[in-house]
Amino acid sequence: MGVTSLSDIETKIEGAPEGVHVAPKTVDDVVRVLRWATESGTPVRVWGGGTRQKLGHPPTPGIVLSTGRLSDIEVWEPDDLTVVAGAGIGVDELESRLGEKSQTAVLPEHPGAATLGGVLATGRASLRRARLLGPRERVLEVTMVTGDGRVVRSGGRVVKNVSGFDLHRAAIGAFGSLGVIVQVCLKLWPVPRASATISNADPESVSRITRPLALLETNDAWQLFAWGTPTDIDEIVAKTEGEGRAGLHWPEDPRGSYRWLLRVPPGRTAEAALRVRPWRFLAIHGSGELRLASEDVEGATDLRGWAEDIGGSLVLVDHPGEDAPLDPWGSPPSTLDLQRRLIAEFDPARIVNPGRLPGGL
Amino acid sequence: MAAIAELRDLLGSDRVLDDPLERRLYSKDASLMRGDPVCVVFPGDAEQVSAIVRIAARHGLPVIPRGAGTGLTAGASPMTGGIVMSMTGMNTIEIDPDNQAAWVGPGVINLDLSKQARPYGLHFAPDPSSQSACTIGGNLANNSGGPHCLAEGSTTSHVLGLEFVTADGQIHEVGGLAPDQPGLDLRALLVGSEGTLGIATRILVRLLPIADDVRTLLLDFPSVEDAARTVSDVIAAGMVPAALEMMDQRMVMAVENWLGAGLPTDAAAVLLAEVVGSTATVESEASIIAEIGRSNHARNVVIAVESEDRELLWKGRKSAFGAIAQLAPDYYLHDTVVPRTRLVETMAGVYEIADRHDLTMLNVFHAGDGNLHPLIAFDSSDEDVARRVKLAGEEIVDLCLSVGGALSGEHGVGVEKRDLMPSSFSALDLDAQARIKDVFDPDHLLNPAKVLPQGSRCFDFGGVRREVPEGAWV
Ligand SMILES: Cc1cc2nc3c(=O)[nH]c(=O)nc-3n(C[C@H](O)[C@H](O)[C@H](O)COP(=O)(O)OP(=O)(O)OC[C@H]3O[C@@H](n4cnc5c(N)ncnc54)[C@H](O)[C@@H]3O)c2cc1C
Numbered sequence: 001m002g003v004t005s006l007s008d009i010e011t012k013i014e015g016a017p018e019g020v021h022v023a024p025k026t027v028d029d030v031v032r033v034l035r036w037a038t039e040s041g042t043p044v045r046v047w048g049g050g051t052r053q054k055l056g057h058p059p060t061p062g063i064v065l066s067t068g069r070l071s072d073i074e075v076w077e078p079d080d081l082t083v084v085a086g087a088g089i090g091v092d093e094l095e096s097r098l099g100e101k102s103q104t105a106v107l108p109e110h111p112g113a114a115t116l117g118g119v120l121a122t123g124r125a126s127l128r129r130a131r132l133l134g135p136r137e138r139v140l141e142v143t144m145v146t147g148d149g150r151v152v153r154s155g156g157r158v159v160k161n162v163s164g165f166d167l168h169r170a171a172i173g174a175f176g177s178l179g180v181i182v183q184v185c186l187k188l189w190p191v192p193r194a195s196a197t198i199s200n201a202d203p204e205s206v207s208r209i210t211r212p213l214a215l216l217e218t219n220d221a222w223q224l225f226a227w228g229t230p231t232d233i234d235e236i237v238a239k240t241e242g243e244g245r246a247g248l249h250w251p252e253d254p255r256g257s258y259r260w261l262l263r264v265p266p267g268r269t270a271e272a273a274l275r276v277r278p279w280r281f282l283a284i285h286g287s288g289e290l291r292l293a294s295e296d297v298e299g300a301t302d303l304r305g306w307a308e309d310i311g312g313s314l315v316l317v318d319h320p321g322e323d324a325p326l327d328p329w330g331s332p333p334s335t336l337d338l339q340r341r342l343i344a345e346f347d348p349a350r351i352v353n354p355g356r357l358p359g360g361l
Numbered sequence: 362m363a364a365i366a367e368l369r370d371l372l373g374s375d376r377v378l379d380d381p382l383e384r385r386l387y388s389k390d391a392s393l394m395r396g397d398p399v400c401v402v403f404p405g406d407a408e409q410v411s412a413i414v415r416i417a418a419r420h421g422l423p424v425i426p427r428g429a430g431t432g433l434t435a436g437a438s439p440m441t442g443g444i445v446m447s448m449t450g451m452n453t454i455e456i457d458p459d460n461q462a463a464w465v466g467p468g469v470i471n472l473d474l475s476k477q478a479r480p481y482g483l484h485f486a487p488d489p490s491s492q493s494a495c496t497i498g499g500n501l502a503n504n505s506g507g508p509h510c511l512a513e514g515s516t517t518s519h520v521l522g523l524e525f526v527t528a529d530g531q532i533h534e535v536g537g538l539a540p541d542q543p544g545l546d547l548r549a550l551l552v553g554s555e556g557t558l559g560i561a562t563r564i565l566v567r568l569l570p571i572a573d574d575v576r577t578l579l580l581d582f583p584s585v586e587d588a589a590r591t592v593s594d595v596i597a598a599g600m601v602p603a604a605l606e607m608m609d610q611r612m613v614m615a616v617e618n619w620l621g622a623g624l625p626t627d628a629a630a631v632l633l634a635e636v637v638g639s640t641a642t643v644e645s646e647a648s649i650i651a652e653i654g655r656s657n658h659a660r661n662v663v664i665a666v667e668s669e670d671r672e673l674l675w676k677g678r679k680s681a682f683g684a685i686a687q688l689a690p691d692y693y694l695h696d697t698v699v700p701r702t703r704l705v706e707t708m709a710g711v712y713e714i715a716d717r718h719d720l721t722m723l724n725v726f727h728a729g730d731g732n733l734h735p736l737i738a739f740d741s742s743d744e745d746v747a748r749r750v751k752l753a754g755e756e757i758v759d760l761c762l763s764v765g766g767a768l769s770g771e772h773g774v775g776v777e778k779r780d781l782m783p784s785s786f787s788a789l790d791l792d793a794q795a796r797i798k799d800v801f802d803p804d805h806l807l808n809p810a811k812v813l814p815q816g817s818r819c820f821d822f823g824g825v826r827r828e829v830p831e832g833a834w835v
Contacts, residue, residue, distance in 0.1 A: 042466060080700045080731075102599055123541055133538065137518045152793040156767035156785070158698040160515060160730045162504045162553050163768040163785050164780075164794050164812065166575035169517065169549035173541065190599035210570050210639075231641040265538035267459035288539050312539035333544040335533050338800065342545065345796035358543040 006033060006063075015050050016064045016357050023066040027151060027182050029142070033065055034180065035149035038349040046176045046353060048088065048118025051111070054318050055122060056175060056328055056356040075157075078103060078337030081188040082140065082157060087117025087181045102191040106132045109250035117181045123173025127250055128225075128288030130266070131213050135172050138186050142168035147347025157185045176352040177343045177361065195227035197249040201242030209236060215285040217273055218251060225250075254280035256293030257320045262303070264288045264312040275304065283305055288312065297325050304330050332359030364420040365400055368444075370414050370828035376403040376450075387726040389446045390432040392777055393691060393741060393798040396439035398425070403450045407524055407532050407562035410446070414560070414806070415530040417444050423809050424528075426556040428468065428499030430818040431491040433694065434775025436503065436555045441809050448498045451562065456481055458777050461568050462521060467498025467561045474566070481569035489771075490679040503554030508604040508678065509635075511729040515771060517569045525551055525559035529613040530801040536565065550797060555773050557809040558801040566762050572603075572637035577671040579663040580654040581628035585609055585712070585724075588630035589704040591657045592728040595634070595650055596701050602646065604635040605729025606678055611648065612723040612736075613677075619684040622677030632659075632728065633678050635671075681725040682736075688721065689738035692749050696778075697761035698770035710760045711735050718753040720746075732770035733761065758784065774812045782814055791817040 008234070011023040024030045037044045042062035067088035075084040078101045085094055091111035098104055106126045107119055114124070121141075125134040154167035171178050174237035195213075201224050206215060214225040224249055226236045237244035249269070253259070256279070264272045266288040273283045279294040294300075304314040308331055316328040333339065336359045343361060355361070368377045378384070379400035389395040399422060404410045417424045423443030430437050439445050451466035454474060458481040465474060471492040475484045487497055488507035499505070501523065506515040513519070522536025536548040551559055588607055595605060608616070608631050613624045624631055636646040651662040665671045685692045699707045701754065708724075714720035715737065728733040735757055739746050758768060758781055769787045770779055782791060784792040795817035798805070 006503040014556050017487070042692070068467070077700060077702055079593065080702045081596060081601075118722050123540070123546075128780045129540075133514070133518060136546065137514055146793070150789050150793070153787070153790050154793070156698070157765055158700055158731055158767045160506060160510070160698050160727070160732050161767040162515070162771055162773050163782065163798050164774070164790075166504075166517065166549045167554055167793060167797065172546060172549070174545055177545070180665070190601060192599075228642055229645045231645070232639050235639065235641055261541075263539040264539055265460045266540075267457075267461075267538075289541070307539075310539075311537045313541075313543050315543060333535075333542065335535055335544070335547055338527075338533065338547060339545045341800045342547075342797065345800055346793070357545070361544070 005036060011066065013047055013064055013066050013210050014029045016047055017045065017061055018264060019045070019061040019064050021064045021066065023069050027070070030065070030145045030180060030182055031149045031151060034062065034145055034351070037063055037351045038148045042351060043350055043354050044142045046121065046180050048115030048121070049090065049111070049113030051077040051114045052118060052122045052124070052317065057360065058353050058356055065180065067115060067182070069265055073097065074183070081190065082159065082185060082260055083188060084157060084183065084185045086113060086183055089116050090114070091116055091119055098188060098272055099191070103188045104191050105186045106189055110252050116184060118200035119173050120184065121181055121222055125289060127214050127216060127284055129209055129289065130215070130284055132189060133139065136169045139168050139172060140183060140187050141185035142171050142181055143183040144181050147349060147352045152179055155185070159187050175356050177357060178346045180352060192227045192229065194227070194233045195245040195248050196233045196237060196246055198224040198226065198237055198240055198242040198244045201240035205240045206335070209240065216251060217283040217285060218254070219277070219280055223251065224313040243248060251282055254282055256280060256295055258294045258297060258316065258327040259318040260292040260294070261315045261317055262292055262307055262312065264290070264307055264310060268310060274325070275306065329358035336361070362399065364416060364422055366576045367416045368400065368402055368413065371416070372402060372404065372409060378637050381795040387427065387430070387447065388439065390435060390437040391429040392433050392435040392438065392775070393693065394435035394438045394776055397442055398439040398445040399442060401445045401447055403447050405450050410526045410560055410562050411530040411532055413444065413446060414526055414528060416803070416807055418528065419528070423806055424560070425808050426498070426502070426560045428496030428502070428786065429470070429494045430822055431495045432499060432503060432775065433696070433772045434777040434812060436775035436808070438776065440776055446560065448496065448519050449659060456483070457572060458483065461570070462538060463566050463568055465497050465564050467496060467501070467564060469497045471500060472769060475742055478568050481572070482571050484571055485566055486510070486519055486569050487516045490682060496698065497564055497566065500822070501552055501561050501564055501774040502554065502556045503771070506727065506730070506732065508606050508727060511605055511727065512601045512603045513569065517549070518553050520548060521567050522548060523551060523561050523566035524563040527559050528806040530805065532562070533559070538565065555775060555812050557798060557811050558807065558831055560807065574640045574643045575635060575637050575671065576643045577665040577674050578647055578650055579624070579649070579665070579674055580632045580634070580659040581625045582630045582632070582659055583628070584658070584707050585630045585708050587657045587659070588632050589708050589728065591632060591654050591659070593701050593704055594653045594657065596729065598649065598653060600633050600646060600649065602729060603637045606633040607631070607724065607728035608633070608678065608681065609692050609724040611721070612681055612725045615684040615688060616677045616681055619687060620676065622673050622679055628660065633674060667826050669735060676811070678725070685723070685736065685738050691741040692736050692738050693754060694734055694736040695754055695757050696769045696772040697733050697758055697766050699731045699733065699761050699764050699766035701729070703764040704728065704731055707733070707761060707764055714753050714756045714760065718749040720749060720753055727770070730770060731766070733819045766830060776811055779802060779812060780814050788819050
């Protein structure tokens with residue numbers, strides 16, 4: 001397909017669909033790829049760790065663009081609690097580096113092969129989100145390459161900034177439609193000295209703990225996660241009458257042929273957990289996010305209907321077949337027209353993950 | 362004027378004001394810049410906002426949304442004339458304790474929201490020093506901060522959703538109680554857009570539980586450097602206190618003179634720190650901060666436990682800007698942010714600039730965030746002084762940007778900082794911003810000529826928009 005101009009960065013991406021696979025080494029390479037794609041009208045699938053490639057309506061690519069080589073930690077200022085890293089860095093690698101100085105970027109706890117850019121572009125949150133909020137509250141600066149090959153930066157490398165519109169926050173969960181994320185500055189959080197995972201706690205007393213790090217429910221267990229000073233931890237364990245285990249032992253997401261994300265108003269989390277029961281679930285209390293797994297799609301339409309009625313959503317994250325058995329997103333957002341016009345300014349030929357967003361955007 | 366007659370038909374004459382005195386009252390915010398509006402309108406709901414916007418569009422009149430007018434960058438000043446839309450009549454509060462949230466009208470006063478939430482054990486975290494006057498709509502539009510945004514983040518982290526009206530009069534709703542609504546997060550763009558993309562007509566905010574226990578510390582230092590180093594050291598020690606604020610000696614003297622909060626006037630700088638959480642946490646964190654302070658030569662450390670004592674300390678801090686009035690008729694202030702590791706050297710540089718221009722500068726700022734507020738008190742009727750104030754301001758911005766800082770941490774860009782935007786962003790970055798404006802408001806009807814300098818849309822040639830760029834500019 002006449003893409004000799006990209007041959008120097010061609011590669012083979014394990015598990016990716018057929019097409020021209022490229023792994024840019026520099027931001028300029030990304031510019032080159034996207035410009036070529038825009039001129040030729042070739043769809044581009046952006047590939048981080050490949051953990052969310054079935055989410056949404058993934059396009060049949062002409063080009064698969066791996067961010068894997070854009071993976072340096074450019075600056076880490078532990079004393080300022082900020083880090084600047086390439087989009088292709090593995091979340092595991094980044095968090096373990098930060099952990100060396102007892103810091104965290106509050107990214108997903110079991111990321112698998114997921115990359116920083118992938119987690120941000122798909123808007124994946126941490127299990128600590130009820131206390132420390134989602135990824136959009138962690139990004140301070142994003143550099144991205146728009147579909148038509150412009151390098152655009154938004155935000156800054158300081159913890160507070162209102163200069164200009166927050167394009168960097170809008171890029172979270174945008175699947176590259178406003179630009180392929182190439183570099184990110186994150187606000188870090190210090191990890192306190194002591195922590196504990198508390199199980200079999202008395203639910204009544206748990207509800208009296210102010211802002212725990214996380215309160216998680218699965219089909220057969222409740223777990224409270226706490227961090228702070230050693231005295232704090234002892235106190236919380238005593239107060240909740242549970243069994244405390246030192247350290248944070250995060251549960252894995254439920255496994256199954258179909259994986260889903262259910263979002264409801266935070267106050268309806270417990271009700272949602274009851275409702276999804278036959279499926280496996282992991283509910284993040286206080287946030288309204290539930291991660292679900294099932295072996296078939298029976299009941300999905302009803303569950304989605306209920307969720308949408310109360311202002312939430314049910315999103316199909318992964319499925320065994322080629323095509324999703326139902327619309328992965330559900331009802332399209334009411335602001336579709338604004339979203340479409342916005343994307344047109346950043347990706348006029350609509351080549352980065354085209355059609356992948358709700359409403360086929 | 363035909364537009365005014367139409368507005369009167371819509372709202373009634375008592376909610377459309379156009380006599381010279383009223384127009385003068387609404388001709389500026391708390392900055393130095395004044396405009397001249399055609400009239401001031403007071404809508405009561407989103408439908409009226411939409412109808413007003415349509416009338417304005419038909420007559421080619423800009424619409425300038427306004428909260429309480431406490432903004433510091435001329436965001437609500439009608440510099441291009443037009444209709445000032447005061448949102449203060451839209452001030453309902455519906456607390457939703459089950460979801461720890463509230464739907465509020467944009468005209469709700471910040472402090473009123475926290476007061477109403479208190480019986481539920483909740484509060485609204487962003488607490489600008491102007492919180493007894495400023496509105497949630499203004500907070501949203503400016504993505505305002507406040508002392509307690511250090512740990513909790515600025516307004517954007519507390520806006521779950523909003524209803525807003527675009528320049529074509531359409532009413533939209535984005536976000537909601539459930540997290541991560543599928544599709545683009547337009548809320549992220551609306552918050553902090555300074556009334557240039559849409560007019561917020563209803564806002565869904567997150568409320569946080571009131572902390573179990575609190576300690577407020579006052580540390581006083583023989584030098585600004587010692588105080589600044591304490592800030593850097595506290596952050597470097599892996600702590601994010603609820604608040605970490607600094608005031609220099611001049612500022613403390615002005616405050617003491619005004620309301621006598623008991624702050625030490627002989628200290629070169631004072632730090633106000635607050636820690637929240639369980640009693641065990643606040644006690645241990647307070648003692649660590651005190652220790653770090655002492656190792657940086659703090660002469661005195663007061664730890665306030667009782668709420669009256671803590672409130673008095675805060676009153677001194679939150680009244681700081683008000684205290685300036687005794688010194689000079691005007692003040693000009695910047696709002697740059699620097700990395701916290703560069704605080705000591707930046708502060709030294711900022712003082713050097715003021716001294717060199719022979720200006721009276723006071724400092725009161727959100728030190729924990731690295732968010733400086735160097736404030737120059739002066740008399741704007743003296744042209745030479747006014748010139749030096751502007752010059753010094755530009756040097757301060759340059760200095761802060763040169764150490765990796767940002768132009769504005771919380772006050773916004775408005776008109777005052779607008780033409781400094783190119784010092785922070787490339788032409789392509791600004792072009793991207795200008796495209797966002799064009800999507801929401803193609804005719805630049807909403808708060809025009811704010812935030813982005815003229816010509817930001819660099820690839821617009823004579824109004825012809827090219828569909829597929831050729832890439833000659835990268
Ligand atoms: C003494 C003093 C202390 C201050 N302290 C702080 C502080 O600690 N932290 C901080 O961040 N700021 C501070 N400020 C600045 C100011 O108070 C904030 O920016 C505040 O949020 C502005 O609110 P307002 O209601 O006065 O808005 P206004 O000044 O009326 O308007 C501000 C901007 O918001 C837009 N706007 C208003 N309402 C709407 C709406 N409904 N929809 C869309 N756009 C709208 C306006 O067009 C304008 O661009 C201080 C100001 C003063 C005078």
